[in-house]
Amino acid sequence: MVNIALIGCTGSIGRQVCEVVRRNPHRFRFSALVCGKNEKALSALAEEFHPETALCAAQAEARLSSLFENADVAFIATGGFSGLAYTLAAARAGKKIALANKESLVCGGELVMREVEERKIDLVPVDSEHSALFQCLGFRRGAPYKKLVLTASGGPFLHFTEEEMKGVTASDALRHPTWNMGAKITIDSATLLNKGYEVLEAKWLYGAEFGQIEAVVHPESIVHSLVYFEDGAAVAQLGYPDMKLPIQLALTYPERLPCEKELDLISLGALHFERLPQEKFPCYGLALEAGKAGGTAPTLLNAAAETAVNAFLRGGITFPQIAETVRETLERVPHVRADSFETLREADMRARAVASGYIYGK
Ligand SMILES: NC(=O)c1ccc[n+]([C@@H]2O[C@H](COP(=O)([O-])OP(=O)(O)OC[C@H]3O[C@@H](n4cnc5c(N)ncnc54)[C@H](OP(=O)(O)O)[C@@H]3O)[C@@H](O)[C@H]2O)c1
Known part of the structure; x- marks a missing residue:
């Protein structure tokens, strides 16, 4: 049983984490649920999932050092700069981090990566592009590559x-x-600020130089990103645009559990790419x-x-x-x-x- 402390439980990512837990009650449970201010939605989730702790931001931020005590994984799905304090607290508590909050790395990449490296924290990307890169690299953030290509719907x-x-x-x-x-x-x-953020996120996660990261427009959002290797090979990860796959995979990798429907290549017909x-x-x-x-x-x-x-x-x-x-x-x-x-x-x-x-x- 994996205990998850979910920060940002009432948001778009948070609700999808709840859906993954709902579908796999024998694998996952919540040790803590934290939202911003939406007490009503928080109470409903607490009633359904029975976490040890259910808190709004003001209370959670006052007890950051103990928030992750009973967790195996800190799932950081709050929005904006508010995520950084939680990510640092989770790293300092020595927990595995499933990171959806991209601002933690955009704003605090240097501090976060220092903690992650010193404490050998398992930092797993949830953003679909960075999850795709992680998959293309065989789940090894430190694996060698030549170039990272982020796709953008535009x-x-x-x-x-x-x-x-x-x-x-x-x-x-x-x-x-x-x-x-x-x-x-x-x-x-x-x-397209978001795509700029993703370049910075990729730099920190994969130790890339700016010259090694490229963004291309891919309007169908089926190819989630690609890694180019020294020998000219390019490896991509494909799937329908649905965050549940990267969310679930961040919790189970390297194991894969049933999640999305399979791609139907014939009905997709063609995939397009253009300059950003x-x-x-x-x-x-x-x-x-x-x-x-x-x-x-x-x-x-x-x-x-x-x-x-x-x-x-x-x-x-x-x-x-x-x-x-x-x-x-x-x-x-x-x-x-x-x-x-x-x-x-x-x-x-x-x-x-x-x-x-x-x-x-x-
Ligand atoms: N949505 C996606 O598909 C997606 C994809 C990739 C990456 N991301 C990233 O994931 C993060 C979350 O995005 P989202 O779309 O899920 O945002 P969202 O729908 O706005 O949800 C934000 C969540 O954070 C909570 N929250 C706000 N302030 C908080 C605080 N100070 N402490 C704890 N919780 C707080 C909110 O609670 P209330 O409901 O109480 O306000 C809500 O549960 C962002 O960094 C985003 O860039 C999202």
């Missing part, structure tokens, strides 16, 4: 002109062509620049993006103003070395204040 505005993007609404941006996800990541998929139009989606390049700058720069980028996406969802700014807010915040707040979680938290708070000031004109 989001709902792939073929829009810059002029057309000025007029898109939150509900247009929330209509993702292939994946059904939480609001923040869906908007990030429309700006970076010039139309400035958030992608901003993420890479922040990643290359390192230190607190990716945390500043993320805090500005979280602030801007919230404003966009409320109708407060236009779609192109998300990237403008991020760029402006990165210019206004100097980045420094990321030597501790406290440094990152201060950078996060500072950037949120600056981004809000830019948006609301203070």
Whole structure:
């Protein structure tokens, strides 16, 4: 029986983790369930799964050091910068980590990987692209390769002109062509910030140089990513776009249990690939620049993006103003070395204040 501490149990990923546990009650149970604020949904899950602990964020964050005591796996499925504190606490508790929260690596990659390496933590990616890379590498994050290729659906505005993007609404941006996800990541998929985040995630998970990571558009979202090897071979992982497979595999690997329906190649017919139009989606390049700058720069980028996406969802700014807010915040707040979680938290708070000031004109 594997005991899971699930952080972010009421969200899009969290509900799918619950579904995997529901289908495999003889294999998995929850030691802890944690949500943000949705007490009603948390109580319903607690009643169904009987974890030892069920907490909202405010209580959970006050007892981070004991949260993972009874867990075999920490499943980090909260959104945004809030995930980093949990990921670090799980690593310090010596637990296996199934990581959906990409911001943990985007913002705190250096700190997280230091803990993971020093304590020899089993860090397993849940993001579909990084799970695909993990599978292509034979479940060995340290295996040799030549290049990593991340696929991108391109989001709902792939073929829009810059002029057309000025007029898109939150509900247009929330209509993702292939994946059904939480609001923040869906908007990030429309700006391609999400693909930039995935490049940074791949850098930390697989020790890649930026020059070894490429992103290509693949509108069908069937090929989840590829690894190119020295001899010219390319190995890909294919499947229908459904997060339950990478979620379940993160819990069972190297064992595979029944999960998704098999691919029907004949009905798929053809798969397409095209260049990522970076010039139309400035958030992608901003993420890479922040990643290359390192230190607190990716945390500043993320805090500005979280602030801007919230404003966009409320109708407060236009779609192109998300990237403008991020760029402006990165210019206004100097980045420094990321030597501790406290440094990152201060950078996060500072950037949120600056981004809000830019948006609301203070
Ligand atoms: N959705 C996907 O398909 C997908 C795919 C790949 C990667 N990811 C990544 O996985 C993460 C979660 O995405 P999502 O789409 O599942 O987000 P989501 O639907 O917005 O869910 C977020 C979850 O985190 C909880 N939460 C918020 N603040 C918290 C805090 N301070 N402490 C503990 N829990 C907190 C929320 O609780 P409340 O309900 O109480 O607010 C909710 O359960 C993100 O980093 C995302 O980039 C998602």
